[in-house]
Amino acid sequence: VSTTNSSTYASREVILTDPLAEEVAQGLVFVPGSASSNIGVIEYTADGSTWSVTAPNVVMGIRVRVDALAPAASISLTFKMRAEEKADGKKILNVATASSSGQSVSGQATADVRYLPGVAIGPVGKPLAPEGTPEDSQTRPFAVVGKEICFDHTVLNTGDVKDNFRI
DSSP, X not given: OEEEOOSSSOOSOEEEEEEOHHHHHTTEEEOTTOOEESSSEEEEESSSSOEESXXXXXXXXXXXXXSOOOTTOEEEEEOOEEEOGGGTTOEEXXXXXXXXXXXXXXXXXXXXXXXXXXXXXXXXXXTTOOTTSGGGOOOOTTOOTTSOOOOOEEEEEOSSSOOOOOO
């Protein structure tokens, strides 16, 4: 989230606020310790009205305050949210507001939350070997017709989340 002073004069106090209650209700969770800003003081809220520099257990909003912003200067606020299972498949709107001297401007973005599982399996050390290529082939000397033979493989999680595999 960012805002820029587009005036030719320095601003008074600027507050860049991102309320998160709607995002939390839809399954996003603030990641503790992930917030940073290029300037100012970061504050958190658990109820939308009381703000503190110490993050509560459940963050329902985050903001950064600066005493003044020079012409063409910007405030940048970054933080991470983790998607819980109930957020899967949702498009979640995020709206942030910059306020100064009784004026405000808002911006928005949408997070398209998707679980993207994936797995690759191939010869040892080559899980991404293209199917049917020489790189994907294995041979064993002295195989006996009608007897089991084992080939070692490597499994690679190519998805975007931790997963369990049963082989």
